[in-house]
Amino acid sequence: MTRQQLTEQIFSKGTYLCVGLDTDLTKIPVHLRQHPDALFEFNRQIIDATKNYCVSYKINTAFYEAYGVKGWEAMERTVAYIPKTHFTIADAKRGDIGNTSTQYARAFFEAMDFDAITVAPYMGEDSVRPFLEYAHKWTIVLGLTSNAGAKDFELQQAGEGFLYEKVLTTVGSWGNPDNLMFVVGATQADAFANIRKLAPQNFYLVPGVGAQGGSLADISREAMISDCGLLVNASRAVIYASTAEDFAVQAGAAAQTYAAEMRSYLPAKA
């Protein structure tokens, strides 16, 4: 998907919500747990209920890898089920020597048709480059993450600034705003204005609203640009809005609430 196609979706639907499919069999409604294809069936109903209120789905691969072959198959079926209008993200946090990253890129961009994959930058350029070489695919590099551990490396001083700042500027020169996004945690709202100066045109994938307590209003105020430039992810707050039989209806309602707030922050047009 191109940037223009993504922004057309955002402005026509009035939302920049990304629903995170962090599907955990111990958290889905009891009546679905015995279903022979429970992971996919849960996702199918969540997608049907939320697709009008979001422009993207993020599949965190850990939740599928945890179930072995059956989990991997459920992930493949889920990404194939998501409407082509929606931007699909494999939250896999890959990155290895170039020869190996090439295989990761094939797995997520060819064997499965994800639009984007999250990548850890710490093995350097050759580990990121194979993902960037795909036309109309996106590499989403970890910038300043939402977790407490961000302070252990990302927020350590590295020369003139923080390590995450060096990641933004250096990785930014490897790609461009049409193929490279950064992960910036919603819990890091104080840093957003500075981050926008360092990566002024890139889209940010922003996890951390909902269960982690980040503020949608703060992020939107500090980091939105004329074509939006934000995909804000909510996983647990949407998909587990209810764990009863009405789970899909409640997930749709939660997504609708986020979308209504997002509409109020979007500029008039791109």
Ligand SMILES: O=c1ccn([C@@H]2O[C@H](COP(=O)(O)O)[C@@H](O)[C@H]2O)c(=O)[nH]1
């Ligand atoms: O900095 C990061 C990077 C990735 N994540 C992932 O996003 C979702 C957040 O889930 P919630 O339930 O909405 O908290 C999850 O898949 C994380 O692994 C992140 O939270 N922070």
